[in-house]
Amino acid sequence: MKDAAWDDLKTVMALVRHGSLAAAGAALRLNYTTVARRIARAEAALGTTLFERLKDGYVPTDAAMLVAAHAGEMEVREHDLMRRLAGRDGTLEGALTITAPQLLIAYVLPAALAQFRGLYPKVDLKVRATNDILDLSRREADLGIRISRTPGDTLTGLRLAEQHSASFASPGWAERIAKDPGAPIDWILYETHDDVPKAAREAYPSSRVQYRFDDMIAMAGAAQAGLGVVRMPMFLGRSLPGLMQVPLLPPQPYMDVWMVAHPDVWPGAKVRAFRDVLKADMKTRRALFVA
Amino acid sequence: MKDAAWDDLKTVMALVRHGSLAAAGAALRLNYTTVARRIARAEAALGTTLFERLKDGYVPTDAAMLVAAHAGEMEVREHDLMRRLAGRDGTLEGALTITAPQLLIAYVLPAALAQFRGLYPKVDLKVRATNDILDLSRREADLGIRISRTPGDTLTGLRLAEQHSASFASPGWAERIAKDPGAPIDWILYETHDDVPKAAREAYPSSRVQYRFDDMIAMAGAAQAGLGVVRMPMFLGRSLPGLMQVPLLPPQPYMDVWMVAHPDVWPGAKVRAFRDVLKADMKTRRALFVA
DNA sequence: GGTTATACATGCGATAACGCATGCATGAAG
DNA sequence: CTTCATGCATGCGTTATCGCATGTATAACC
Structure with a gap:
């Protein structure tokens, strides 16, 4: 048993x-x-059986689990290395991966992305639109834009904007509510919310839950189609055509928009350049996010 | 910058x-x-220069040092894995590497090695004769035989024999000393020793340092050639032809003979088998080592 | 000044590693 | 019962990787 090939362990x-x-x-x-x-x-x-070949696939033996555990620790070191290399890299060329929620990418970031592209054409900008939170420690992305209350404990962050949320619906609903505030109001809720927001229920007792969705894009589409009222961030309601703010809910504070990165990666030239562009761009857009 | 090839990092x-x-x-x-x-x-x-190509070779940059440091940590994990795999391996075939001081291999171990070979013919036994202490954590060897006072803090060990040392010389010197104890006596010292052993200096004031060597095999050869008296372990003086014990020094305790291994590797079948053979063999040889 | 040793670059043929296409077994879905 | 999807084995042609041989530059030595 000699030195193992590291790529095989991986x-x-x-x-x-x-x-x-x-x-x-x-x-x-x-x-x-x-x-x-x-x-x-x-x-x-290694002189060991690592997997049993069964009809329905490879099943790892204990030895394989041991190998995998150690290779996992090796991988942690590799990611650590990659982060540090990225953090000390002073060039403005090569790959830069950012991640952000789909809706921010779609309705807020395009201007900043275009500006960045113009300023640093040699940077290969990769944008990963996802609602899952990518692991910035594992370098699934260099820089993330997140909607949350804090940047997270292990990450360095910068608050890009405060946000408010409000209630939005199609013009038809807006008209109906204005005419007859007592009529039944259909709500579309995000699945984690039990009930119509308390303020709305009190002011408009005829509110009722009609749909529960697990995806904000789908909810917005349903609202545009006139299926009901949705509580959403100001920026989104204002950005989507066919939606108007309705007075069921007074605007209220929502989670902030943060730009975050692993502290190792934060000082890298490409990350710094992107930060600067986005920070300046977002400064001009603050009004979009608050009431 | 995507996933690095681990073998390249290595x-x-x-x-x-x-x-x-x-x-x-x-x-x-x-x-x-x-x-x-x-x-x-x-x-x-990695998108980085790792080495500068100078006339006299490759000179690592800071980035290369960073890579090397992290790869070193990955290597620690690899060795850890290899040890654990060896330790849980129950087979009596494949490679087994042992290390021991040259002189023990030459004059004490052959019988045990032959016996082991006969009992476990499928084990590829590799014997590394060295006076440097190989790193058993890095799996430079699976099992070591060492002459020292303790097995070492991180290693598991078993004492194979206590040892005495005494003074040895050629028959010519033995005769001369017997005839005229007052005549000048030439000593061959190991370089780390300053002077003739105190007991000899007191009993034989005419003792004088004639040579200082850094190698026990060379010293033994010089003693066989009649160049002088050497203090050496009993087993060695008794094993070498052309040497006799001389009464300049009373036998005194010397460092013990230990068999050591990393605790991860210790329970492995091959290591265990070798241990058992050597332990039994050494038991029959105890008299060789003490006065 | 010529010889030797070290350290690397480069080009070429051999080899090992790889991707792709094909085929088989199994289980789920229509 | 047929169809489709998943998961793997195997054989073949291609590609990338590797070792070897050769050549250059430099420094050390006599």
Whole structure:
């Protein structure tokens, strides 16, 4: 048993994590046959069976779990290294990955992205629109824009904007509410909310929950289609065509918009450049976010 | 900058450690051209210059030092993994590396080695004779035999024998000392010792230092050739032809013989088998080591 | 001044690693 | 019962990687 090939250890880890040759191969950007071959190599090198080949796939043995655990620790060190290299990198070229909620990318960021692109054409800007929070420690992205109350404990952050939320609906609903405030009002709620906001229920007792969604884009679409009233951030209601603010809810504070990055990565030239552009851009847009 | 190839990180580390392409290649068992190519790949992947190509070789940049440091931490994890795999391995086949001082291997271990070989023919036994202490944590060897006072803090150990040392010389010297105890006596000292052992100086005031060596095999050879008297472990003086114990020094306690291994590796089947064989063998040889 | 050793660059042929296409087994869905 | 999707094995042609041989530059030594 000599020195193990590190890339093979990584491959064992990927297979343990992802469960199938194909999934592991996709994660490693390799053909799954290559994964199978590397597993075979690793088993030969380590002198141990790492996976049992069953009809429905590769099942890791204890030894494979041990390998995967250690490879995971190696990976932590690799990510640490990558962050530090990115943080000390002074060039304004190469890849820069940012992540943000879909709706911010769609309705708020385009101007800043275009400006950044013009200023730093050599930077390969990759934008990952996702509502899942990517792991900035693992360098799934260099810089994140998040809607939350704090930047998070391990991340360095900068508050880009305070936000308010309000109630929005189609013009038809706005008219109806103005004419007859006592008529039934249909609400579309985000799934985590139990009930219509208390202020609305008190002022408009005829409020009723009609739909529960798990996705804000879908909710906004439903509101545009006239299915009901949605509480959403000011910027979103104002940005979407076919929606108007309705007076059911007084504007109230919402989670702020933060720009965050891992402290290792924060001082990198590309991250710094993007920060500066976005910070200045957002300064001009503050009115969009508050009542 | 995407995921780095771990083997390339390892290669950067090897080049930083060993200083030249050729030395790094030797350490990795690769041709040095391959090392050069991997460095180039790593630089492309990381988007950084890692080494400056000067007339007299590759000089690492700060970035390379950073990479090397992190790769070193990855390597610690790898060695940890290898030890654990070895420790849980129940097979009695494959590689087993032991290390011991040259003189023990030459004059004490052969019987045990032969017996082990007969009992476990499928084990690839590699014996590394060295006076440097190999790093058992880094798996330079699985099991070590050492002459020391303790097994060391991080290692598990078993005392194989207590030892005495005494003074030995050629038959000519033995005769001379017996005839005329007052005549000048030439000593061959190990370089770390300042002077003739105090007991000998007091009993034989005509003792004088004639040579200082840094190698016990050479000293023994010189003693066999009649150049003088050497203080050495009993087992050695008794094992070497052409040497006799001389009464200049009363036998005195010497460092013990230990068998040591990293606790992770200790329970491995091959290590355990070797331990048992050697332990039993050494039990029959205890008289060789003490006065 | 010529010889030797070290350290690297470069080009070429050999080899090992890889991707792709095909085929088989299994289980779920229509 | 058929169809489709998932998961893997195997064989083949391609690509990338590697080792080797050769050449250059520099420094050390006699």
